[in-house]
Amino acid sequence: MLRLFLLLLVNVVFVIPMSLAQQVKVEVIDPNAIGVEHMVVYLEPVNKPQNVVINSKPLLVEKHVVGQTVIAQKDKAFIPYITVTQKGQQLSFQNQDDITHHIYSVSGKNRFSFKIKAGKEKSSPVLEHTGEVAMGCNIHDWMSGFVLVVDTPYYAQTDDNGIATLDLATGGEYQLVVWHPQLPTKNYQIAQLITVSNNDEDNEWKIKLPVHLLAIPEQENQDEFDFLEGY
Amino acid sequence: MKNKTLTIALLLLNFNSYAVEHQFKGLIDLRLYSVDVIDKSESYLAGNYGKYGFDQGSGISLAQLGLQYHGNWDNGLSATIVVNGYAGGIENSDNEAIGLTEAYLSYKSLPNQNGWRYKVKGGVFYPQISMENIATAWSTPYTLTSSSLNTWIGEEMRSTGLEFTLDKLGKFSKSDHDFSLDVSFFQNNDTLGAMLAWHGWTMGSRQTLIHEKLIVQPFFARQGDLKDQAALSDPFIELDSKFGGHIVGRWQYKNTAKFNIGYYDNNANADVVENGQYTWPTKFTHLGLKVKLAKKIELISQYMQGNTYMQSPYGNKVVDTDFKNGFMMLRKYWGDHHIAIRFEKFSVDDLDQTVGDNNNESGEAFTLSYRYRLNKHSFIQTEYNYLDSTRASRYYLWQPISLVEQQVQLAFRYYL
CATH class of the missing domain: 2.60.40.10 (Immunoglobulins)
Structure with missing residues (x-):
């Protein structure tokens, strides 16, 4: 939707x-x-x-940011598993579980790491580089999600x-x-x-x-x- | 000096700037139990030879009150404190106690881009052996009683020291295989094996609290060669100031199979005795397996074999035993239901010639356990245990050497 x-x-x-x-x-x-x-x-x-x-900065429209792509953490899984977004945008993580997650990306140039408490939402830094972002949770090793950052x-x-x-x-x-x-x-x-x-x-x-x-x-x-x- | 103070103050300030998240977890496990053995059989916890954590007869028990605290800093550091409490089930109330079972600081790095990650743990903690005791406060979600193998770990094993873990997460190279290696160095485990030799394998959910001591069975040699042995064994005492070691290798395939193999050696110096507490050099190897056979059907199995001994000040082995234990558990779950069946086989082989201290034992056990989830936090669980063993030392208390012990339990468990 x-x-x-x-x-x-x-x-x-x-x-x-x-x-x-x-x-x-x-x-x-x-x-x-x-x-x-x-x-x-x-x-x-x-x-x-x-x-x-070509977007270079996120465009703010009311509360949500255009091109802030939402990735949920639900039942200890990244949903969706695969996301595509444009360079210069941010990812928004929504923890829908009742436990803390520790989201990270350690591969490629778009690196980040932060904890999100139950029910909270947090944004990644602006994704400045194109390519694959492999995400994980340092608490739940089986969680795995991917973002492809494209320049178009x-x-x-x-x-x-x-x-x-x-x-x-x-x-x-x-x-x-x-x-x-x-x-x-x-x-x-x-x-x-x-x-x-x-x-x-x-x-x-x-x-x-x-x-x-x-x-x-x-x-x-x-x-x-x-x-x-x-x- | 002033500079140093300033630096430390700044460091502390910096440390405090990382938010700490306080996390409390807990478990209440209330049981109705009925143990059917011979008249007046009392639990091993009361210093007798009963294999279960409850005396013969029926009653109600607080089988576990578990409280667990985690302080998690954003930088990967965390502090863990686990308290357990017990009441009921033993006539003379020796069972009633509350206290620490674990307390440690740990650090977990982020994986690097190749999937390598390290962890360090320091304090008092369980050696990583059990494939059953994986839930809050070292409880097992599968059954009400741990297998006899893991009941022993809960009774006599705790590491006070440091554990280093190196993980290799496969997903970074799109591999389905994860590997991990633990190496730990520890103290405060010098009497390990005494209770295993003297009461043999047992089945229950009682964990020894760090401050507790264990009642030694009244076999004849305690008036003879073992007259200097204290009436209570202190399981977490340091006598020789030497470090023991434990190494565990682990392999995991997708979310369908886990395997571990390890070697444990408390590296005790056999010559030490203090206030009736002897050093027991104890070594064993262990294997563990957890495999999904089909969707929602899993096989869990562990095996262990090793040796423990203690000697007199003159250097002759007064107690020398080999031990073996293995179990296989099948579990199936659907909706709010969970059913587990477990078969166990164990032995203790007495290798010494001490009179009045025959520790030979062999036995088999069967467990059938059914769990029903009432809601996210509450469970009803019922379990039947059958344990058929031959233990020579029961003769010292005029009990049958070959004995079948049965137990039925109904539990209400609330996990917070």
Whole structure:
């Protein structure tokens, strides 16, 4: 829902003022031609046109910050497991559990570490670098979540059928990237150059993954009891 | 000098600037019990040979009052204090007590980008052996009584010292395997093994409080070769000022399997005796396994074998025993229900020739336990234990050497 809201906002902020809005539909399928959900799909203009707005600072709209992507900690798991956001934005962590979590990111250049008490919300620092952010909780080792920080406003995630829809300001040459933390390829992604035409109907792309995704680790402790200690 | 004071003051100020989070946890475990053995059989806790934590007969007991405090600083440092209290179940009230079971400071680093993380713990704490006692105040969520193997750990084992842990978290390299290595150095465990030799393996949920002493059984040799042994064994005493060591390796695969293997040696100098407390050099190896066999079905198993002995001031081994213990538990849970069955097999082999101190023992036990969750914090649990053992020393109290002991319990447990 929030994602939809954000996409709408992106539309309102970036697309409406432009006269030419191009919709790009990307379908991601596995080697057995079955749609793959939750894949990150983004488009980067090859020659960055002047009229594409790239966020450098979060935009404050009422209480919520545009591009503050919310990641919940619920039942000792990161929800959603995968998030995509734009460089220059922040992550907002919402602890919906009745215990403290100690969120960290120690890989790549976007590093942070803080505790969030039960029911509280905290924001990450502004994400200044692109790339994968692997998150964990130093209290509950099985918790695991990923954020991909991209340098383009054109990003989405595939739905249950493996389909992602992106609205571009204008046609042209784009680098189409498909990413997933369990995609066993270089940098966990595959990429190709596409040319987005000004005719909507031509802008459908089907991306077949060369390999199956690796198993997504279950964010669940082996012991199900609620009152465990670190014995 | 002034500078030094200033520096220390600044350091303290800096330390205080990290917010501390106070966390209190607890457990109340009320039991109705019925122990069926021979007439007048009393628990090992009362200095007799009863294998359970309650005397023969029926009654009500506060089987555990656990209180646990964690002070957690944002920088990874934390302080832990665990208090346990017990009442009832033993006729002569020797059981009634409240006190510390653990108290330590610990530090846990953040993992680095390759998944390496270290932890340091200092104070009084349990050696990492049990796969059952994983909940608040070292309770086990699976059953009301710990296995005989872990009951011994609760009775005679506590480390006073330092533990270093190195973790390798696999997720940073997208691996399903986590590894960890613990090394600890400790004192205050010089009489370890005395109670295991003299009353054998037992089954209960009683943990010895740090200040407590344990009643030694009245076998004949206490009028003979062992007449200098104190009537109460002090399990957490330091006699030889030497450090013991414990090393444990752990492997975890996804959230489906855990395995550990370790070696423990209290490294006691066998020559020391003070006020009737002898040093008991005790060594053992241990293995533990926890595997999900199917969704919501898990197998838990532990095994241990080792040796403990004590000697007279003239250097001959007065008590020398090998010990072995293994159990397998299957548990299944669905909704608010949890059921566990456990099979145990254990032995103590007496290797010395001391008259009036025959510690040979062998036995098997079966446990069936059912737990029902009333709400997030409250549980009803009922359990049946069957323990069939042969223990030569029961002869000293005119009890049958071969004996079946049965126990039924109904518990209300509240976890805070």
